[in-house]
Amino acid sequence: MKEIGGVDIKYLAEKYGTPLYVYDFNRIEENVRKIKGAFKYDEGRVKIYYALKAFSHPVLIKFLKDRGLGFDCVSPGEIRLALECNADRKDIIFTGNYESYEDLEFAYKLKVLINLDGINSYLRLRKIGKVDFISFRINPGKGKGKYEQITTGGEKSKFGIPYEEAVEAYRIAYEDGIRRFGAHIMVGSGILDKDFFPSIVEHFLAILKKIKEQIEIEFEHIDIGGGFGIPYFDDKSELDIGYTGSKVLEVFNEKVGEYRLGKPLLAIEPGRYIVGNAGYLITKVCGIKKSYHNFIGVDAGFNIFARPALYGAEHSVCVYNGFDKGKIIANICGQICENTDILARDRELPDLKEGDIIIFTNAGAYCSVLSSSYNMRYRPAEIAIYNSKDHLITRRETFEDYVSRFCSVELEGKNGKDEGTGGNA
Ligand SMILES: Cc1ncc(COP(=O)(O)O)c(C=O)c1O
Structure with a gap:
């Protein structure tokens, strides 16, 4: 797979960064x-x-x-x-x-x-x-x-x-x-x-x-x-x-x-x-590990792509500009600190290296809307492609977006345990 709606996927990944949702x-x-x-x-x-x-x-x-x-x-x-x-x-x-x-x-x-x-x-x-x-x-x-x-x-x-x-x-x-x-x-x-x-x-x-x-x-x-x-x-x-x-x-x-x-x-x-079928999640390989299974770690987790963890849903996976022959059987996982953060299981994949682009297809419905910023991994940008032109429709979430809802409060009074006891005694 190389293009979405006539636009090169690598160009999109470089222009907008990954992970990235793209809609045709x-x-x-x-x-x-x-x-x-x-x-x-x-x-x-x-x-x-x-x-x-x-x-x-x-x-x-x-x-x-x-x-x-x-x-x-x-x-x-x-x-x-x-x-x-x-x-x-x-x-x-x-x-x-x-x-x-x-x-x-x-x-x-x-x-x-x-x-x-x-x-x-x-x-x-x-x-x-x-x-x-x-x-x-x-x-x-x-x-x-x-x-x-x-x-x-x-x-x-x-x-x-x-x-x-x-x-x-x-x-x-x-x-x-x-x-x-x-x-x-x-x-x-x-x-x-x-x-x-x-x-x-x-x-x-x-x-x-x-x-x-x-x-x-x-x-x-x-x-x-x-x-x-x-x-x-x-x-x-x-x-x-x-x-x-x-x-x-x-x-x-x-x-x-x-x-x-x-x-x-x-x-x-x-x-x-x-x-x-009009949505795609574009991710980048961050790390590859041979453990008891082969793991391909990408920069999207279940926080932004929840269906596999939520329902056991299986999405097709493509590798940018390639995928002739499966060379390894691997699980594709995200970076979230949960064992359920597996995005695809036991997939036949070619030899991959860090930086390669992996695309999850059929990611238009019940995908980005279920996103969270769990682990402070921010929600991705979204792109609409229409008549071969790409348009940014949602900007990537930032640290500042995440903390903007917090209220700064000084909690007054002493911790009960501290009173007269000198702390944890
Ligand atoms: C009331 C209602 N209508 C429509 C839909 C859309 O369903 P679908 O995306 O399967 O077409 C849902 C999905 O849960 C729903 O709850």
Whole structure:
């Protein structure tokens, strides 16, 4: 691998330093085009809300807004960022969980659509003010995800209202006089099985049918969440997004009609699919060690690339301008003082030397956003490449940034142990 979006990787590493996140915005544009095509995007009938949590950068928000996407936000901070990037409040959804009174008040005052995570979220919301539209996140009793940690439907999930209790939720709102409704599911992330999506939508709509049979309501907004996967190192094939979109639409249109659920808009909330394969983490080899394993130490740790440590995720690894034949089997590790700081395990690598550049691919979603400055290893700069031009979109964090939040306080009074005892006695 030598280039990203037509720009030489070594040039980027020298110009901006490493570690460095690089995003190919032409690839993002292509992903948007693909998912819009697959779901026959149409403002009035099918709407795409990018899940901001995957990579929440203002440059990306504006880029996606200009291409017609709305935004799914999980916190007041994300809502605020989307608004500051001039997203229309009508194009923003708030899907929190265990939302505080303050979270709900924030979203309520801004009049963004809220997917409520529980019945008691609704009880908090109605204390804030009058609502005329309610949407609940339902846990449909099953889910799927590339890892258990990112499977968000089913018995082990903390999200949503168990589907058996969903009628009760809608009934309470109905008895309060609410007549406009939505419904939401989000059952997992990183799903590559094209048949899963139409089948979970069918199951979801059957749940809504049961609700409708008990309370005569219709739905204006039916949101099936995100979860559309991309292939990583250990996956064999990619998600057939064309088939997924058309089958979902087929099931949706058929069942919504059959169950007389109203004329709902279909909403999807892709995150990973939009940015995942457009991001790269550029690192430099700092040290090579032959221990009980071979270790290649690079200048990025799990503090800025958490997915391997967090989920056991495996990203593909490329070496700049090379990688013909594997010569050694090695673990690639970072510089963080934790044994979990392994970024790739048992990889076949060529003979490497200090200063060589290693690139982790598919690092666009849930990578830089999970960064911290643990060990005082600072967060990297970020670069957008569009039409073969590189742009700095996030500057590298510095020591001064890190310490700027500390408050200088003189703690007064004596340590109890010191009083009259002369210290540690
Ligand atoms: C509510 C909600 N919507 C959408 C997404 C996006 O999921 P993905 O990136 O898998 O498309 C998530 C991810 O966790 C989510 O929690």
